[in-house]
Amino acid sequence: MRSYQAISHTSEAGLALQGSSLEELFQAGLEGMAQHITGEHAVSESTLSLPILVEAPDITALLVDFLSEVLTLSYIHRAVFHGVQGMSLTATRLQATLIGTPAPGGFDDDIKAVTYHGADIQRNAAGLYETTVIFDI
Amino acid sequence: MIPKHRLHRIGQVIWEIPREHRQDMRVPARVYATEAMLDDITRDRALEQLVNVATLPGIVDHALAMPDVHEGYGFPVGGVAAFDARSGIVSPGGIGYDINCGVRLLRSHETLDRARGHLEKLATALYAEIPSGVGTGGRLKLADRDLDPVLARGAAAMIERGYGERSDLDATESSGTLTGADPDFVSAHAKDRGRDQLGTMGAGNHFVEVGVVERVFDAEQAAHLQLAKGQLTVLIHTGSRGLGHQVATDYIKIMMQTLPRHGITLADRELACAPFDSPEGQRYFAAMAAAANFAWANRQLTTWEVRKAWKDALGPSAGALEMLYDVAHNIAKIEEHAESHGSRRVIVHRKGATRAFPGQPVIIPGSMGTGSYVLVGEPGSMRQTFGSTCHGAGRRLSRTAARKQVEGEQLRRNLNAQGIVIRAGSTKGLAEEAPLAYKDVDQVVEAVDQAGIARRVVRLRPVAVIKG
Numbered sequence: 001m002r003s004y005q006a007i008s009h010t011s012e013a014g015l016a017l018q019g020s021s022l023e024e025l026f027q028a029g030l031e032g033m034a035q036h037i038t039g040e041h042a043v044s045e046s047t048l049s050l051p052i053l054v055e056a057p058d059i060t061a062l063l064v065d066f067l068s069e070v071l072t073l074s075y076i077h078r079a080v081f082h083g084v085q086g087m088s089l090t091a092t093r094l095q096a097t098l099i100g101t102p103a104p105g106g107f108d109d110d111i112k113a114v115t116y117h118g119a120d121i122q123r124n125a126a127g128l129y130e131t132t133v134i135f136d137i
Numbered sequence: 138m139i140p141k142h143r144l145h146r147i148g149q150v151i152w153e154i155p156r157e158h159r160q161d162m163r164v165p166a167r168v169y170a171t172e173a174m175l176d177d178i179t180r181d182r183a184l185e186q187l188v189n190v191a192t193l194p195g196i197v198d199h200a201l202a203m204p205d206v207h208e209g210y211g212f213p214v215g216g217v218a219a220f221d222a223r224s225g226i227v228s229p230g231g232i233g234y235d236i237n238c239g240v241r242l243l244r245s246h247e248t249l250d251r252a253r254g255h256l257e258k259l260a261t262a263l264y265a266e267i268p269s270g271v272g273t274g275g276r277l278k279l280a281d282r283d284l285d286p287v288l289a290r291g292a293a294a295m296i297e298r299g300y301g302e303r304s305d306l307d308a309t310e311s312s313g314t315l316t317g318a319d320p321d322f323v324s325a326h327a328k329d330r331g332r333d334q335l336g337t338m339g340a341g342n343h344f345v346e347v348g349v350v351e352r353v354f355d356a357e358q359a360a361h362l363q364l365a366k367g368q369l370t371v372l373i374h375t376g377s378r379g380l381g382h383q384v385a386t387d388y389i390k391i392m393m394q395t396l397p398r399h400g401i402t403l404a405d406r407e408l409a410c411a412p413f414d415s416p417e418g419q420r421y422f423a424a425m426a427a428a429a430n431f432a433w434a435n436r437q438l439t440t441w442e443v444r445k446a447w448k449d450a451l452g453p454s455a456g457a458l459e460m461l462y463d464v465a466h467n468i469a470k471i472e473e474h475a476e477s478h479g480s481r482r483v484i485v486h487r488k489g490a491t492r493a494f495p496g497q498p499v500i501i502p503g504s505m506g507t508g509s510y511v512l513v514g515e516p517g518s519m520r521q522t523f524g525s526t527c528h529g530a531g532r533r534l535s536r537t538a539a540r541k542q543v544e545g546e547q548l549r550r551n552l553n554a555q556g557i558v559i560r561a562g563s564t565k566g567l568a569e570e571a572p573l574a575y576k577d578v579d580q581v582v583e584a585v586d587q588a589g590i591a592r593r594v595v596r597l598r599p600v601a602v603i604k605g
Contacts, residue, residue: 010181010208013395030515037271039565057394068386075331075379078272104465106272108563110340112382113234116393117210134210137236137341137383137536 007132008082013111014118014134023087024060025121025129026094030066034082036135037074039108044079048100059091060121060131066094066131067114078103110135141175144168150204150584151521154188158172161404162191166200167357169522171584174204175296177533177576181208183215189404190218194412195225197474197483199524200494203490205576205580208231211407214489214532217525220413222358222471222482226401227418228410229392229425231486233467234385236425237432238343238376239438240500241309241463242511244362245447246456247368248455249349249600251370255451256347256558260601262446262448263345263501264560269605274333284332285320291430292463295335295437305437306458312434315470319579323380324387327400327424331380331431336438338375340605343568345443346372346502348509348597354517358513358594362461362498370597371447371458372509373439374502376467377432384428388421412482422469422484429468437464447472453593465489466528474523485523492520493526493591505559505570505604506552510582517589521550524590530575539574540565558601566604 002024014031019025054069056062070081079090083099113136121131147167152175154166166187170178180186183206190212191200197219206215222224250261279287286503287294292306292313306312338345350368353359364370366443372598377384392409395417396402401410411417468487469491472482493499493514501510507530516523534542538545545564548571552559563565585591 006537008182008537010531010535012210013536018419056390061390061393065390068390072326072330072383075272078324090286103272106270108565109269110271112379113386115410116211116389121407122600135212 004028012134013137014132016132018128018130022129023089027070032079033067033136037109038080045101046099050098052096052098059121064114064116064119110137120126140349141179144344153581158186163189164196164199166191168202169584169588170204174580183208183213187212193226195220197221200566203317203527204581205527205529211405212488216462216488217490219483219485219522219523220505225413226410227413227422228485229385229388231488233488235376235467236381237429237465238467239465240502241373241436242461242500243371243458244461245368245458248367258603259450260558262450262558265447266442267338269338270562273393274541275336277335278333287434288320288427289318290314290428291433292437295434300438300441305460306426310465315426315429317423318426318430320427322420322424323427327383330383335379335435336442338605341392345603346599347601348599350595351598354593354597363597371443373436377428380431381428384424409482421497464491464500487525490525491528492524494524499526501582504572504575505602506572507578511594512591513594515589516591522590526585530578533576534574536569539571540568543568543571561604
């Protein structure tokens with residue numbers, strides 16, 4: 001189970017993420033970010049795959065750094081990455097294959113960067129992992 | 138959130154959060170605002186973020202908030218902080234991801250009366266000439282051997298390629314080149330994101346705007362700047378695009394990992410920093426300067442595109458577009474500032490703030506449909522704000538809230554009815570940048586004028602807005 005929901009910020013944009021596991025939480029972040037940059041245009045075909053490896057000092061930083069790296073790859077390859085396969089995840093390391101769709105015409109909405117501001121992965125009373133992530137837009 | 142009553146009034150438009158407010162504050166925090174503006178300013182976490190800035194090592198005098206301050210991440214937007222060059226830090230979050238986001242104003246020899254019938258054609262030409270939107274490439278795609286000189290020399294490198302006049306550099310902050318830039322400290326990812334983005338506007342709050350001088354506040358200074366009522370101007374607002382975003386991303390990550398080694402603890406990870414004289418601090422500063430140079434090169438190529446569209450739409454009789462000035466509003470600079478016994482070398486961080494040295498033109502863009510200002514820096518800026526002032530109107534509503542209150546197509550019709558031609562790639566983006574999402578720019582500049590840090594010269598009214 002996973003979910004993402006847009007949250008309000010005066011000048012930026014953000015997501016509230018939840019997942020029944022850390023893998024689900026990371027996947028929710030990926031999907032939420034893809035939805036933000038594609039807007040109302042549905043992503044259908046998955047014709048692109050790229051390996052990704054990210055290391056960070058803790059699990060929250062790992063999520064932010066993972067989303068940052070995906071964002072960078074999105075701009076360099078002009079593609080929307082909305083899925084992930086073969087995720088190997090520890091508290092400080094993520095290795096996976098990103099699945100995406102080319103977007104040669106650019107994106108609907110901009111994200112300049114994924115910030116660490118306010119991000120803090122915790123388990124809630126229902127046992128779900130959750131955090132917020134703020135994007136610089 | 139810090140309530141209004143915790144602010145101590147110490148001047149007509151100056152408010153202080155004393156050092157005793159929180160144990161970890163090293164200096165007090167100061168806010169420049171009229172009393173009427175405090176309701177908006179205290180509505181979000183901007184002042185809490187300002188207090189966090191006041192805790193950083195080596196901060197000098199005060200953490201400062203300009204009247205357009207609003208919540209950011211780490212540092213507030215509209216914040217200024219100076220750090221001792223020997224004992225202080227440099228923080229990428231104190232500059233922002235869009236390094237050297239800034240504005241450039243061009244003045245024309247054309248008047249609104251003469252050009253009124255050609256505004257639609259001009260707006261269309263500008264929209265066609267300047268690539269805009271997210272992930273859109275520009276007319277150049279530079280290999281590293283061509284990109285590195287741009288990172289090292291900024292706008293000057295574009296002049297050498299034929300995209301402007303040498304005199305353009307004279308009217309650019311730091312002459313369009315920040316010294317100390319080193320392309321080798323800019324990552325391959327950053328170069329890949331930026332290599333085809335010179336001369337592009339981007340999206341969000343970036344724009345190109347044709348304006349008319351609507352009101353003259355200071356006739357002598359206006360004459361000095363060759364501005365007169367009824368004259369058309371062109372305002373360009375863009376920054377370092379993906380290259381700058383990636384430089385900030387790369388170095389915030391690096392600095393977060395080196396914090397324990399430097400014995401620094403932070404209230405917010407986005408305040409990640411390193412001692413200025415540390416290897417991380419020096420490498421970031423060299424990369425930041427390179428990104429700042431990329432931004433000046435971007436505005437220089439955009440200027441060339443604007444000049445081409447201007448000539449194509451209005452013909453040679455419209456005359457040339459001359460540089461009035463170009464200012465950065467997301468940057469860190471090494472500056473000497475006076476103190477009671479001599480001067481001190483500091484790293485001035487301006488995040489959503491503009492340099493305002495005495496006599497220097499300051500350009501303050503407002504929101505679509507309202508107005509923008511040309512100011513001139515006053516001596517008070519050197520005594521009070523490390524030679525800094527505000528950078529714009531400042532957001533007061535989130536983009537989501539703006540979209541709930543205004544519909545993009547309706548806004549376009551309303552602006553058209555006010556005589557403003559709109560060319561925008563995104564109706565949603567148009568709604569997000571609606572005037573109601575911003576503070577009142579007139580109040581913002583009135584506050585800095587009253588504080589004696591920058592003086593109003595002219596007010597500009599938009600007549601054509603081009604957005605991604």
